[in-house]
Amino acid sequence: MFKDVEAVEVVDELISTAQKAQQIYAGFSQKQVDHLVAVVSQKLGEQAEKLAIQAHEETGFGNVKDKIIKNTFASEHVYNSIKDIPTVGEIKRDDINQIIEIGIPMGIVVGLIPSTNPTSTVIFKALLALKSRNAIIFSPHPKALKAIMMTVEMIEKAIVAEGAPAGLIQVIKKPTLEATQYLMQHDKAALILATGGGAMVKAAYQSGTPAIGVGQGNAPTYIEKTANVKEAVAAIIESKTFDYGTICASEQSLVVDKEICKDVIKALEDKKAYFLSAEEAQKVGGIIMLENGGMNPAIVGKPAVFVAKLSGIEVPEDTSVLIAKQTNIGKEYPFSREKLTPVLGFYTVETWEEGMTTCNALLANEGAGHTAILHTQSDERVFDYGLQITASRVLINTLGALGAIGFTTKLAPSLTLGCGAIGGSSTTDNVSVLNLLNIKRIAYGV
Structure with a gap:
């Protein structure tokens, strides 16, 4: 089935090494596990800037300042959220119902890593794997190979120096489609953590190996008439320009109540957003997607001014976001789709019901099950x-x-x-350490 003999041999060797290391690591105590996780948090936090520079230089996506924040988020915030969670032996006891839960590692995890958030995603997935006593083998996006390898080597070096068996954290050094497919289908792979393009996530679910995959984002953002407009717009601009839009949960389209439309437009323009004319929107829309329907990688993680120039239009040099007023939603309307760059669609609605319908139509078009945002001061509207x-x-x-x-x-x-199921995923969770544990339950008879 797999014709690339070298890729098969490489993956088999990675699996063999990981299996031996994980079998040893499965015997580590909670104290030992927690120490290793703390070491990775500290060591990789110290390297946040170096890794951000490498990721930016290699991919050309985003900017160094925000990538440092993402690396710090992964090494510190993720660590703080999992450090006190028990994962070894008894992890929970329910004396009333007489049930004892025991945490069991899964074994070997396969981590698919995207080019948009390469170093931060490696740190994140490595921390989860280590905390749950699993080994992990990363399949890197070729466009971010050096940055991903650098991150993996830092983590592996740090934990081996602290007594961990070598081989818990590994990476395919010559990534190919066949190597990744073979790794995902390997009978020793226990779980796939798939973060990346839609095709790769779908392949993970079709591999026959249990998988947790994430779909595309296309987050609609509804600015409802009771919203604090200035605060809403400030949040939207800060979010959409963060690392130049490479986080898939960033806002993709604005849905605005007609009553406050003028105020919203003014607030956006005050924040240096540029509203495209119909002719300009046609030019920008023409470069958002490729002929095959995929997103144009040339615009991913690039500033608004770059995207404008690429499309052949001129905008002020301090432009933060490009915005196109829209009425249509569909695959053939690029502003209604996911745009991992500072570009937004803008929809005006007459009523709350129309606003809800528009947001759900945007999600159905692309991004079902992912993320949606509401700016409002009405608790009723929130619910x-x-x-x-x-x-x-x-x-x-x-x-x-x-x-x-x-x-x-x-x-x-x-x-x-x-x-979730609506987005082709096996969970609606923000994936964390418990997603990488099997939990055994001891139950007394009643």
Whole structure:
């Protein structure tokens, strides 16, 4: 089935090494595990800037300042959220119902790593794997290979120096499609953590190995008539320009009540957003997607001014975001789709019901089950939005990009965001350490 003999041999060797290391690591105590996780948090936090520079230089996506924040988020915020969770032996006891839960490692985890958030995602997944006493083998996106390898080597070196068996954290050094497919289908692989393009996530679910994959984001952001417009717009601009839009939960389209439309437009323009004319929107829309329907990688993680120039239009040099007024939603309308760059669609609605319908239509078009945002001062609207919207994360009065991952909210800090069954995912969770544990239950008879 697999014709690339070298790729098969390499993966088999990685699996063999990981299996031996994990069998030893499975015998580590909670204290030993927690020490290793703390070491990785500290050592990789110290290297946040170095890794950010490497990722930016190699991929050209985003900017160093925000990538440092993402690396720090992964090494510190994720660590703080999992450090006190018991994962070894008895992890929970229910004396009333007489049930004891025991944490069991899964074995070998396969981690698919995207080019948009390469170093931070490696740190995140490595911390989860180590905390749950699993080994992990990373399949890197070729565009970010050096940055991913650098991160893996730092983690492996740090834990081996502290007594961990070598081989817990590994990476395919010559990534190919066949090597990744063989790794995902390997009978010794216990779980796939898939973060990346839709095709790769789908392949993970079709591999025959249990998988947790995340779908595309296309977060609609509804600015409802009771919203604090200035605060809402400030959050949207900060979020959409963070690392130039590379986080998939960032805002993709604005849905605005007609009553406050003029105020919203003024507030956006005050924040240096540029509203495209119909002719300019046609030019920008023409470069958002490729002929095959995929997103144009040339615009991913690039500033608004770069995207404008690429499309052949001129905008002020301090432009923060490009915005196109829209009425249509569909695969053939690029502004209604996911855009991992500072570009937004803008929809005006007459009523709350129309606003809800528009948000759900955007999610159905692309991004079902992922994330939606609402800016409002009405608790009634909050509950209604949360009840009706087809998203797993419903964010209120905060940044889409940072709220969804648990930076500006109390959601579990995570860089793998489940989209539920509606989005083709096996969970709606912000994936964390318990997703990488098998839990055995001892139950007394009643």
